[in-house]
Amino acid sequence: MTYDPATANPLFGNPLKTRDDVEKGLRDLFQPLLPYFSEGGARVRLDGAGAHFDRAAADLEGFARPLWGLTPLAAGGAEFDHWEIYRQGLANGTDPEHAEYWGTVNGTDQRQVELAAIGFTLKMLPHLVWEPLPQKAKDNLAAYLKHARTFDYADNNWKFFRILVDLGLEECRVEFDRSYTEKYLEELEGFYLDGGWYRDGNVRRIDHYIPFAMHFYGLIYAKLAKGDDKRVADYKQRAREFAQDIQHWFDEDGGTLVFGRSLTYRFACGGFWGALAFADVEAMPWGVIKGHFLRHLRWWSKLPIAHGNGVLSIGYGYPNLFMSESYNSAGSPYWALKAFLPLALPADHPFWTAEEVEADFDDAPVPLKHPGMVSFHTPGNVVALSSGQQNWQMRHGAEKYAKFVYSSRYGFSVEVDERAYHSGAFDGALALSDDGRHYRVRETNEVAQIAGDKLHAVWKPWSDVTVETWLVPANPWHIRVHRITTPRALHGTEGGFAIDRAEFNADTYIDEKGRGVAKSKTDVSAIVCLAGGRDGRAFRTLPNSNLIFSKAIVPQLHGDIPAGTTVLVTAAMALPTGLDAEAALDAVPAAPNIAELEALFAREGVDVSAILVPERF
Structure with missing residues (x-):
C-alpha cells in the first residue's frame, strides 16, 4: 500500500473539538506503540536510531513517555486496557535480576528524566500501578526511584523531575529524604526572572522549555502538592502572567513559534494551556484557553508527523533527523502526550464545558523583553524578531536560537552542509563568507538590547x-539593518522566509536586482534590498532542511561586501497567496534612519534578559 503521509498521522481526520475527540486522539496515538513493547513490558524500542545515552535508557523513554497522556486519561475516569503491561514493566524494569532491567543510575542520567512520568503516575494512580504490585516489586521500584533521586540532576528544568518522583513516593507512603525536594524547589527559584518568565537554567536561552517544562511541572506541583501554599500561589500567579505573553508565540490557526531545541516534542508546546486547566488557573477566560489548546492539536493533525506504522517520527512537520538533538531517541517524540493533561479533568470542568473562543490577535507588535523578541501576527502566522539568545551545545544551535526572525507558519531551516556556502538556505539569517565555501552566521551576541518594539545586537562572526544589527517590525514586513565592519572583502547571503515548494517546480521564481520573490499556490515570500546593492533570487533549498516543508524555496539577497564599513538594509515578509500578499509586494517599507535608531537605544535601550548570563563554552 502506498504511504499516505496525511492519513499516517494518528490525529488525521479527528475534528478535535470535544473532550471525546481529544480522548480518541490520545488512544489513536498510543495504539501503534503496542506491538513494540518487550515481552516483559519494560522496554519499548521503536527503531534503530540512536541517542547519546544507552539503549536501556532509550527503551525506558519509549515505555515512560506515553504515561504523560495515559495517566490523565485514567485519572479522568476512562478505561484503559493495558495497565497490566505497565505494571509488569515497572516490576521488571526495576528488578536488577531481570533481563529487561533498566540499568542502575550512577550520576546525571537520562533515566532521571523518564522516571518523572512514573512519579507522576504513582501520585495520580496508585491504585492501578502501585497497590496491585507484589511486595518484592514494590520494594524494587521504591529502591530504584530513591537511588536515582540521590544523584545530581542537570541544572535546568530537570530539577522538577526529582520533585515529581517525590510526589509519587509520598503518595505511596515510601520514606525518603525530603531535604532533597526542598533543595531543588529552592534552586528552581533561581531561574525565575519576572512577569512569569523563567530561564531553562543559567544559560542564554529562553525557549519552549519555559511553557512545556518550567510552567507545566510547576502547575502539576501546584495542583498536587500539600502544605506548600506560598509556592503554589506563586506558581499559579506566574502562570497567569506568563499566559498574557506566551499567547503571542501562537498563531490564529494553532501553530506555534518554531524556535529553539526539542521541537520534535511537537504538541507538547500546547501543554501549557492544558496545565492551566489541570491546575484550575483561569489565566484567561476558559473559552480562550480551550481555543488555544484545541487549535494547537488541530494544527498538528494535518501534518505528516508519523511513519507509515503510525509511530510518531523524530522531526517536526515530517520525519527529519537533520533537525534532531543528540538526546532524541525514537521514543522522544512521545513527550508530545503532555498535551493531554486536561483529560484528568471531568467532563463538567469549565475548561471542557466552555465554548471555544477564536483567536483575537491584532497586528500591533508585542515586545517580549525576557526572550529578546518582538512578536507580531499576520494571517495564519506569528512572526518573532529575535536577538539575545544562543546555544553552543546543541546541533544547529545557531539556526535554532540566533536567527533574526522565527515564524509559526514558515518554520526555519537547519543547514545540512556546513561547507557549501552556495547551497545554504540562510532563511532569517545573514551568512558571510571569505572563501566562497565556508561561512559564518550569527551564533551569539556581545550586546543585545530592546527599546520599545525594536531590537539591537552586536555580534562578531570572526574576531576581526x-x-x-537592528530589527524593526513593519507588519507584515520586518526590516533588518546591518552595519558590517571588516578588514577584508566578504560575500554575504541573506534569506527571507521559506515557503513550500511544489512538485515539478510549479512555482513562480522572481530573481531581480535588489529583490527575490517566491510564489506558490499557498504563499508568497519576498526579500528586498533597501540598501547595499545586492541581487535577489528565489532559491530552492536542499531537501529536508526546513522544519515544516521537506522541500522549500527561500528568497535571498546576495552580493559582495568590501573591506571597511558597509550598511545593508533588508525588508522581508511572507503571506498566504492572495490580494493582501500582492498589495504588500507593492508597499515595501522605507529604510529606517540609523542615527535615529542609535538615539532610541541610547535613550531607552535595556538589556535582553536572555543575555544576562555569563557566556559558557
Missing part, C-alpha cells in the same frame, strides 16, 4: 569582523 563586527556586525551591528
